[in-house]
Amino acid sequence: MAWIVWSAAAGIVAMTTSNPFYLVVLIAAAAVVHSSHRRPGPSSRSFRIFLLGGLGAIVLRTALVVFGTVDAENAAAAALEGSRLAALLVVFGTFNSVADPFGVLRLAPRRLHEPALAAALALSIAPRTIAAVARVRQAQELRGIRIGRLRSLTALAVPVLETGMEEAMTLAESMDSRGHGRGRRSRYRPERWEVASGATAIVSGVCTVAFAAALLAGRGGLAPSTFPLRWPDVSPLLVVAAAGFALPGFLPAGRAA
């Protein structure tokens, strides 16, 4: 599953730097991947939702400055932290949009099955909730309930939570009935690891190594100085490395997954 490698690598890169000139390239690369590989259905909306969440993170983090000393340096430091979080959220949203979290489960070694199940459930919460919200709102609209009021929020929350609970139970039951957790899983549809997957994984790895090397060498302006506030260095090589995460977007769709 090349998407796991891709998103883990992109997430690591997002964590190594708070330089906005790299982060914005990474986000753009994620947008390319999303727009060429998003799966049909409501889960592809998770990209936009996480993008908005990322913007919200930047705004919120910057707004929190008012509780401390308000000056350009503190505001810039907060905005940079926020943008790093935003990049992480966008990477996660892209993963949700292009990959099937339960597909991850199939790949886990049998010994690691239970942690993998927990991880898959956690990973899939966002897309499942988004899908559930979409369904509930549609049902409410059909019944003439006006959306957008504060009161309709409770009317929305309860069925969404209920759906989430129900889905988790259904999943657990279905997995139980298929012999999960008892050591007799069948793999009747093994994952195929194709050229595109390999290229995605390798390029992601190389790009991450470039950032890790820059981090260890203390070069490339990965952590821009905000005290004093200064324009960060930008290495063209690292810009290319960040753009490299867009590569799977140019490979044939449906293969890399």
Next chain:
Amino acid sequence: MSQLTRARRLLAGALVAGALAIPIASAPAPACAAALEHAALVVDTGSAVTTYCVALPDGSVSGIGLIRLAADQYGLEYRLGYGGAAVCQLAGVGPADGDCFGGFPDYWGYWRGDGKGGWTWSNVGAADTTVGAGDVDGWAWGSGDDGGTHPRPPRTSFGDVCADSSPSPSAVPTSSGSGGTGGGPPLGGAAAPVSDSRSPRGEPSSKGSGKGSGAGAPTGSTAGVVLRTEGGGTAAPSTVLAAARGTTSGPPLGALWSLAAVGLLLGAAGVQRHRRRGDPP
């Protein structure tokens, strides 16, 4: 009614004008340098000791504020972390990634002059100290958890750094002053490198040449560099001077790369989206 509001407006205007006038009036005229108060800052990177006689426009600042003033007045290169409360880098020494203890066990130890040339370890962070006229602050790079083990800067008294603040600013250039690499006229009191062979570490022989009055920098303030010989050190004091001129403003060239990449990628995303829309799902 309208008269009342008008009177109020006038009053407000007068108040604002007064508030603006007060700092202008209280700001010391550049001519009488004696009116400016100074504090001494000693930066010991382990291979070179630099001293700065920092003018205090506001009478007193925090330890961090003193570093910032030294950066403004002499181009001391610095970088802070933890919300501007901790010192990561001074004179190019220290971790560059915003984690001030990334170089642990080596870090910048904060010392305060005891008034007699010696040092006491500060138990308070530099953001919370008060540095007034005549005070001496010291920073030393090295390891050690407290004042017992951490290296301390060489003995320095205020008078060593700020040559007796006589009314007439000492325009005495030091012996080997001609500091070839410096040459920065915007730098006010240029630092005068003095080799250590002449003055062993105890005596910071820095009477930076306040040659005339540098533009912008307060007259009579000095910075001096003392190189240590311990490591056979020929550490160039030019780093301090170069830093002063290196503070360019404006985005770096690499930013163009970044923006170009973003433009390309977003264009590609748009094309992909368009292509997919054409496909039957």
